[in-house]
Amino acid sequence: MTARVLIVDDILANVRLLEAKLAAEYFEVLTAMNGADALEAVNRAKPDIVLLDVMMPGIDGVEVCRRIKANPATQHIPVVMITALDQPEDRVRGLEAGADDFLTKPVNDLALFCRVKGLVRLKMLTDELRSRTGGDPLGLANGAAPGPGGHGGRILLIDNRTTGADRIRGILAGKHEVTLATSQQEAAEAYAQGDRGFELIIVNLDIEGSDGMRICSQLKTMEQTRQTPILIIVGPDDHQRLLRTLDMGVNDYLIRPVDRQELHARVVTQIRRHRYTEQLRLSVRASLELAVTDALTGLYNRRYLESQLASLIDQAVNRGKLVSVLTLDVDYFKSVNDTYGHDAGDRVLQDVAGRIRAAVRSVDLACRVGGEEFVVVLPDTDLKTAGRVGERIRKAVASKPFNPGPGCFLTITASLGVSAIAAAQDTADDLLKRADQALYRAKREGRNRVISAAA
Known part of the structure; x- marks a missing residue:
């Protein structure tokens, strides 16, 4: 390095x-x-x-x-x-x-x-x-408060030497929430029972009847503890084990006898640092979600649809499987915005998205591609089955009034078009084009209906 x-x-x-x-x-x-x-x-x-x-x-x-x-x-x-x-x-x-x-x-x-x-x-x-x-x-950079503090942390102490463990808990009591585990098994149980997880793990490397280094190694390989900082307590001459545990990824150490103020300072530093990196991870996750999801409805967006549909079609063609596409347009949606305002229109779209999500499988890709237009990609689904899914969505939209504001109840319907892979050379654009043509036909024939494209 x-x-x-x-x-x-x-x-x-x-x-x-x-x-x-x-x-x-x-x-x-x-x-x-x-x-x-x-x-x-x-x-x-x-x-x-x-x-x-x-x-x-x-x-x-x-x-x-x-x-x-x-x-x-x-x-x-x-x-x-x-x-x-x-x-x-x-x-x-x-x-x-x-x-x-x-x-x-x-x-x-x-x-x-x-x-x-x-x-x-x-x-x-x-x-x-x-x-x-x-x-x-x-x-x-815009003047927000500095990163999170390190007080009030949730700490797991792994130690079965009563005197040392009691002293550590006594020093940290009142400023942090400390849970004591006397073995790796108890530590795993503590993690399983906790709702929010721990922000720091303190391990006495000289725990009786166990290998403290192995405990650290296991903590760094377990999914739920991999990102949790570890602070070890070692003897003053234990340089060899100290080096090896630091190479494992242990974050910090204290030399016995443990100084009260140094313990406080190192605990606060590790918790503050952990909270900051967790905020970064959440921010990265949120950024990734924003890149592929529609901010209003929480469904996938057009960019994600375009990136995934072509891949699903290639996989289906190569493996001899099916893919169907369903396009949906909310009927007379412009009149909702014109009459009740865009806030009411947004709430209608959010409700429509929720009903679509509830009517499809977890493996299906429900997307909002713009305005009142939605697309659902149905892997491993033939045209007839996709038509039934479309009918289920149509009924979900039409069967229950929408309530976009106080005292306002609207009957909303939707028109849907369905298409499926018809030939090995079919592309994403082919499927979407046929589904859109079927959707336009549904609108011409009176709306609030599902039309399947001819193969």
């Missing part, structure tokens, strides 16, 4: 030492000697991670971090504070300023590379999600 790292320190020897270590691991290294230069470099070069000294003249590291995290254009860049101060409150002060992690001088190589690689890996994920949503998925 390689990345662009910005090192910020007012002491040249410190800069050169970190630069040599990171360059030896093939990282691209940028440097700055004060807070003002650091902010300029962050805005100009957009590094993948910032290693930031706390004690600097002028703008100190805490203030630099605060400004990076307050800027919507840079707040997603991980910041690791580096301090010569070994007091927990000083380290926590950096995390509270928005820092993603901290290191204490002299910097331990193991901790340095673990923190850098872990945070860069996370940034790559968030960068990918951000790129899929246009770079500003949460509206931060």
Whole structure:
């Protein structure tokens, strides 16, 4: 793994030492000697991670971090504070300023590379999600509040050492909801019973009677826990297992004896980060849905119809199967808009869409292709069966009055045309054209009817 790292320190020897270590691991290294230069470099070069000294003249590291995290254009860049101060409150002060992690001088190589690689890996994920949503998925550039906080989290603690588990729960009580599991089985049961899932899992690597590393491995492979951050608790000399669990994808660690303030800070940081990435994932999912669905009705849109129908026809022809297409037009819909307004018309279309959805199978593709026009694609369905489906939809539309507003009840009908694959050379356009011709015939013959196209 390689990345662009910005090192910020007012002491040249410190800069050169970190630069040599990171360059030896093939990282691209940028440097700055004060807070003002650091902010300029962050805005100009957009590094993948910032290693930031706390004690600097002028703008100190805490203030630099605060400004990076307050800027919507840079707040997603991980910041690791580096301090010569070994007091927990000083380290926590950096995390509270928005820092993603901290290191204490002299910097331990193991901790340095673990923190850098872990945070860069996370940034790559968030960068990918951000790129899929246009770079500003949460509206931060438009003045929205910064990303979600990390308080009030739902935490699963996996530990069966009573003293240690009670202490962890006691420290987090009142600020987070903590569920204790004493084995992997209990952890799985806790996940199955939870309605919302957990936002952080804390694992004591020295859990009695179990392999803590195997528990972490299983958590990272299970679908329901794969994206949940894991914070492990390890002994001060347990470097080998620490490295291996971090390679598995474990997100963070605490060294025993666990410091109260550091525990709070790391828990909040992991939960905040998890909530942010979950918002990104939801934003990506929403963007994908908007790309293929009609915003008014929730049915698929014309773009999705065009991309899927041709594929379904090719598959059907190659496998000797059938595909039918049903087109629907709401009768006299213009008069609904003209008489009752477009809001009422929109509610009618939403109700029509709901009735179509209820009348077809889950494998069928119900689409709104524009205005009051709908198309339903019926895989593995012959023309006669498709006609019966069309009749079921027609009755669903006509049988119950529509209520687009208070005291307003309308009788709405629909005309439908049906076509099916007639020859191996049939295309999507052929099917849609024949279905439309049948639909026009249904309108000419009085509307509120289903007409099937001749083969």
